[in-house]
Amino acid sequence: MTKNGTPSEIMQKQIWSASFGGSAIVGTAIHDGHLLREDLLASIALSNEERLYEEDPFTGEMIGGLTNRIIGHRSRFEIDLNRARDAAIYLTPDQSWGLEVWNEPPSEAALATSLSVHDDYYAMLASFLDRIEMSHGRFVLLDIHSYNHRRGGPNGAPTPQETAPDINIGTISMDRSRWSFVVDAVMAHFASADIGGRKLDVRENVAFQGRGEQTRFVHDRYPQNGCAIAIEFKKIFMDEWTGKPDTRIVSDIRHAITELEPVLERLLRESR
Template identity: 30%
Template sequence: MERLSIDAIIAKINAEETFHAVSDDYSLTLKIDEYVPYLCGAVHDGHQFRKELWDNCLHSEYDRWYEEDPETRNMVALHPIVISGLDSRFEYDLNRDPENAVFDTAWGKQLWKTPLPEAEKGRSLQKHSNFYKVVKALISKIEEKFGVCIVYDMHSYNWQRWDREVPTWNLGTSNIDNERFGESVETWRKMLEGIKLPHNIKQTAKINDTFQGNGYFLKYITNSFENTLVLATEIAKVYCDEYKQIVYPEVVSAVEVQLRALIPKHANEFYRKHKN
């Protein structure tokens, strides 16, 4: 893996090079093993939190982990194109627009002992901006090369805080073109429902049951590119104990192995159907 500036990463994409890189500010990773008509994204996988912010933060390290999406990059790590955030959403949230990406309060609790200085906000928002410059270059290249693109936008959610039964997988589709892509959405839902997990973990997959797909990553791509479908794909945190901060690697591995087969299969079907 190379450490590269944002401009160098974009130059490599424009030149259609394959590479593994971390941005020189350590805010994102991107790997491209091959140019294919799909990519995987894990915008909430990051857990880094700048040292300058530690003393001013009222949330604990566990509070942050609880609201992040740990292991979501690992679930898709072996696919040809993977982009992921390295920083905690508590510094800046890649799935919110720039105006709302730096929190004052988070999940009902004040985040900072004293208001964050504008200079600190600016540092964080620059990283947010850089991420989307790379996303724009990447999807532009894929659409130019293949005519269409599909993005598997991986997330996880805390299922135990719901007071009703919730699905193992949720697809958020309220901001995509369902008339055009509805069949691909339903095919993906059925594939997810068929995944087998250890310990007899129940497998269900629903559309817009817990989340509706209102994230900025999805909206930015959908509004910027007319031939790209973003599938906001949420797994309930059945792969960890969300209260004890324990990850179950055998469950993560089971998800990864099955997605390794399912994602290319689904992406190829999408490409055949929509490339013209």
């Protein structure tokens, strides 16, 4: 062991990682993480597989080509950074897809520790975005998530395509008229991309509307300069029951997101 700890010990301590550079585009994957604090392991009722099913694996990899990116390393079952602070810890089944998350409720001390992560994240995000606003004026945050479409089981019928687009763009918390030139470009970009040898079905506010805490935070704090778009990829890039990825599709999505950065940078420049 080195004096700074083994790689696994370091990862266990990490809550998120952030990369910052000279772009007005930010990618986040705040549900990518699977780690849990050690003090929660004895009280959580869910298996690793049950937790993974509701998490967003591989979304961190999808944004890996962006200049500015924030990737969460902790499970949403420890703290959900995309929910308001008072709902960010799943304590009852109605908050967590009907799942009984805990064998016994976390202690008050454990709850306070988890909530401090929520506080720290949004303090960090504010500082991160303040610097981008100072450097570039307007900016776009791509809030990358994924969603399940085979909840009937490994052999069950998938959710019908009409209610489960391949990519759902959530825009409900933004001033849509102000940012239409960005949203329309994002949708056109993904609709024209070759993902796994085909074009994807890209629609707005169908399966989800973008009501998460992070997009709300951006639009409340930066009403003139911040555009946050919730982008939900249906889990066509993996087997949602085994967790096995389709590496070609993950790579294609990463490429499409990476190629979106200069498109949006140009649009922001031209619309000044």
